[in-house]
Amino acid sequence: MSLTTFTPRQAERESPPVSTKAPTKVTTTSLQEKKRLGQPITAVTAYDYASARIIDEAGLDLILVGDSLAMVMQGQPNTLAITMDEMLLYTRGVRRAVRHALLVADMPFGSYHATPADGVANAIRFIKEAGAEAVKIEGPRIELVKQLTQAEIPVVGHLGLTPQSVHRMGGFKVQGKTIAAIDALREDALSLEAAGCCAIVLEGIPREAARLITDALDIPTIGIGAGPDCDGQILVLHDMLSLTFSPAAKFVRRYADLGAVMRDALTEYKRDVTARTFPSEAESYHLPHEARLLLATLHVGNEESTPLTKEHAPSI
Numbered sequence: 001m002s003l004t005t006f007t008p009r010q011a012e013r014e015s016p017p018v019s020t021k022a023p024t025k026v027t028t029t030s031l032q033e034k035k036r037l038g039q040p041i042t043a044v045t046a047y048d049y050a051s052a053r054i055i056d057e058a059g060l061d062l063i064l065v066g067d068s069l070a071m072v073m074q075g076q077p078n079t080l081a082i083t084m085d086e087m088l089l090y091t092r093g094v095r096r097a098v099r100h101a102l103l104v105a106d107m108p109f110g111s112y113h114a115t116p117a118d119g120v121a122n123a124i125r126f127i128k129e130a131g132a133e134a135v136k137i138e139g140p141r142i143e144l145v146k147q148l149t150q151a152e153i154p155v156v157g158h159l160g161l162t163p164q165s166v167h168r169m170g171g172f173k174v175q176g177k178t179i180a181a182i183d184a185l186r187e188d189a190l191s192l193e194a195a196g197c198c199a200i201v202l203e204g205i206p207r208e209a210a211r212l213i214t215d216a217l218d219i220p221t222i223g224i225g226a227g228p229d230c231d232g233q234i235l236v237l238h239d240m241l242s243l244t245f246s247p248a249a250k251f252v253r254r255y256a257d258l259g260a261v262m263r264d265a266l267t268e269y270k271r272d273v274t275a276r277t278f279p280s281e282a283e284s285y286h287l288p289h290e291a292r293l294l295l296a297t298l299h300v301g302n303e304e305s306t307p308l309t310k311e312h313a314p315s316i
């Protein structure tokens with residue numbers, strides 16, 4: 001198959017059919033409908049209640065509790081050490097915030113690698129104990145995807161630069177750089193689709209490879225560092241808001257500098273506390289007038305404590 005073949009899918013993207021209804025709850029099936037209609041799927045990661053509230057209210061389609069939280073929330077060098085219990089804890093917080101978006105949880109390294117039975121048992125925990133609506137697994141684990149689908153658990157696949165394979169890949173390296181590698185990725189994607197995946201994340205691959213795979217599939221692809229031809233895009237929230245501490249990969253676009261906003265706010269707070277200009281009178285609680293007078297009389301002759309004089313007492 002040539003990389004430059006013009007496909008019906010591409011024609012659909014350039015002239016998408018018009019949608020008539022706006023669903024209020026995103027589901028695995030509504031994501032597939034978006035692909036059919038040529039409407040891009042919008043996705044980001046979230047790891048906490050407050051961020052998830054803002055993302056959900058902004059109307060994004062999909063929120064992923066990514067195992068990238070090991071790196072951006074916990075400062076670990078890769079995603080390998082995060083546990084099921086930790087992932088469940090973060091997912092529960094996000095769950096309480098999300099009404100509109102599809103909530104997907106990343107299965108952590110080790111939770112599905114030994115046997116498919118482990119994978120099914122752990123995926124059930126995400127659904128039962130944390131309220132996830134789908135799980136994401138890395139790599140072409142076809143038998144596991146079949147068993148999860150059989151167990152009524154929607155699965156998002158993940159191919160290309162799969163961070164849980166960091167040691168095998170010899171670092172976080174862009175994948176799919178040869179025709180043979182692209183062909184293998186396309187075969188894996190088709191197998192994942194046949195096994196029942198509802199979507200596939202494509203990470204760190206050339207845009208030409210992502211386009212080829214996207215056109216070969218009926219289910220949507222969601223890209224990160226995979227170019228503009230995927231059916232949707234996902235970014236790590238902390239990357240797009242500049243809440244990270246190392247140089248970002250080239251696919252990251254910085255939509256805000258929240259790191260700078262926080263730094264400025266904290267510097268100002270420190271200055272105010274040091275100068276005793278925080279808290280102000282308005283930011284303090286006061287006794288009622290009668291009680292203040294009574295308290296003042298109790299202090300008469302008491303050398304140890306400061307009486308409430310006119311100077312110290314607030315006027316209410």
Ligand SMILES: Nc1nc(=O)c2c([nH]1)NC[C@@H]1CN(c3ccc(C(=O)N[C@@H](CCC(=O)O)C(=O)O)cc3)CN21
Pocket residue numbers: 068071072161163171172173174204224225236239244249250
């Ligand atoms: N904060 C954050 N955002 C991410 O998107 C992200 C993570 N962490 N951690 C896990 C993976 C790693 N990611 C990466 C990391 C590097 C490249 C990259 O551009 N690699 C270059 C250089 C590799 C090297 O240093 O040798 C490449 O050309 O392969 C891509 C995706 C994406 N993922």
Ligand SMILES: CC(C)C(=O)C(=O)O
Pocket residue numbers: 045064065066067068069106201203224234235236
């Ligand atoms: C970047 C996305 C796809 C991810 O797997 C994560 O955040 O862990």
Ligand SMILES: [Mg+2]
Pocket residue numbers: 066067068079106163
């Ligand atoms: Mg992940």
